[in-house]
Amino acid sequence: MDQKTRDDLLRLFQGKLNEAMKFYLETCSRCGVCTKACHVHESMGQVKYIAAYRGEIVRRLYKKYFKAQGKAWSSLGESKELSDIALDELYEAAYSCTGCRRCMVFCPHGIDTQMLMSIAKILLVGANAEPDILTMLADMSIEKGKSMDAFKEGFLEGIRNLEAEVVKKWKSDAGESAIPIDVQDADLLYVALAGAHSIIPAAAVFNAAGENWTLSFFEAVNFGAFVGDPTKTKLILDRIINEAKRLNVKEVCICECGTAFRVMKQMSGNQPFRVTSVTETHARYLREGRIKLDKSKLKGPVTYHDPCQIARNGGVIDDPRYILGHLTDSFLDMTPDPTYNWCCGGGGGLVALGDETLDFRMKSSSVKADQVRQTGATVLATACENCHSQLSDLNRHYELGVDVQFLTSLMADALI
Numbered sequence: 001m002d003q004k005t006r007d008d009l010l011r012l013f014q015g016k017l018n019e020a021m022k023f024y025l026e027t028c029s030r031c032g033v034c035t036k037a038c039h040v041h042e043s044m045g046q047v048k049y050i051a052a053y054r055g056e057i058v059r060r061l062y063k064k065y066f067k068a069q070g071k072a073w074s075s076l077g078e079s080k081e082l083s084d085i086a087l088d089e090l091y092e093a094a095y096s097c098t099g100c101r102r103c104m105v106f107c108p109h110g111i112d113t114q115m116l117m118s119i120a121k122i123l124l125v126g127a128n129a130e131p132d133i134l135t136m137l138a139d140m141s142i143e144k145g146k147s148m149d150a151f152k153e154g155f156l157e158g159i160r161n162l163e164a165e166v167v168k169k170w171k172s173d174a175g176e177s178a179i180p181i182d183v184q185d186a187d188l189l190y191v192a193l194a195g196a197h198s199i200i201p202a203a204a205v206f207n208a209a210g211e212n213w214t215l216s217f218f219e220a221v222n223f224g225a226f227v228g229d230p231t232k233t234k235l236i237l238d239r240i241i242n243e244a245k246r247l248n249v250k251e252v253c254i255c256e257c258g259t260a261f262r263v264m265k266q267m268s269g270n271q272p273f274r275v276t277s278v279t280e281t282h283a284r285y286l287r288e289g290r291i292k293l294d295k296s297k298l299k300g301p302v303t304y305h306d307p308c309q310i311a312r313n314g315g316v317i318d319d320p321r322y323i324l325g326h327l328t329d330s331f332l333d334m335t336p337d338p339t340y341n342w343c344c345g346g347g348g349g350l351v352a353l354g355d356e357t358l359d360f361r362m363k364s365s366s367v368k369a370d371q372v373r374q375t376g377a378t379v380l381a382t383a384c385e386n387c388h389s390q391l392s393d394l395n396r397h398y399e400l401g402v403d404v405q406f407l408t409s410l411m412a413d414a415l416i
């Protein structure tokens, strides 16, 4: 690595050094409490997958370049030069971490390894050493935001086809506007993922509740966050914020996508609308008596996987259980509980990387497979697309024999 590249990367590193990050970098007491916290280490047993070990890779660079004793630490192996080898180590640490933050709830100092990995990811982006596909997908989202008119017609055509399906299956009174778009002064802007599965069931529930809603032109997923590029994360986020402001909505409701929800909830700043997950919104309809569900539709014992970004990191824990209480009398919660729940193993961009990461995702998530199996459930519900994909892969790989379902789909199918 030449000096100019190193200097550029160190500037990126410097930009991440707020007070919280310095605390995470300077506080690890090497107590070892996090040793058993990470699903990757628990499933694969390799030291390099311990949370503190990952953090140490970033910490040694920090000591070398941002602490006065950097040179002295070098001889003790406590600091390390930023080199091509260091980049390889950063890649291994960052792209084997799903950002689930389970280690953080174990750590007595609350050290956030996911935040430390955000330094690793931004250095990889700066060195053009991140996974190309994630940057490409982020760039496509940004382009779409810039030239909405170019794709608008195709999008509207696709939605008209989906509307017919909503009307046919749920006999919607909403008729032609079963999936409303671009409605000025709507109460709620629903931000979905690309694909019918993310739009149709949610539309059925919104219409049944009599919601004054409108569908966003943009997909919820934020590939900028997966790849750890703050500039791209913000550009992708801003498309939705601007749309919500333009339409003057009161609520931005994020579909079953954990990262999209966390990014919108925690990074959109003070806005004239509130941010909810679709699980929260749909639970509210049930509480307000705006929808009713038929418990006889869902057969067999049901369990629920809490998406890390929605539950542990987003605080949405009671609402999915409230919904499930209206869907079944046979709910079996997982052990450990939602705060300590095992990650599905697909976050942090790993599912988005597809087959390239499949072998690792299966090996690194055997504890998740065991956790599902131990419930004895035959239906496995969740509220995140990433989790759904990963759990479906785990179901096949470990022959769990469960039916993996989105919570919103279960609700739509049980609407009275």
Ligand code: SF4
Binding pocket: 037, 038, 039, 040, 050, 051, 054, 096, 097, 098, 099, 100, 101, 102, 103, 104, 113, 114, 343
């Ligand atoms: S955030 Fe999750 S995946 Fe990453 S080190 Fe911590 S426990 Fe492991």
Ligand code: SF4
Binding pocket: 027, 028, 029, 030, 031, 032, 033, 034, 035, 051, 052, 055, 106, 107, 108, 109, 110, 111
């Ligand atoms: S639990 Fe926290 S303080 Fe202890 S080794 Fe892990 S990261 Fe360091």
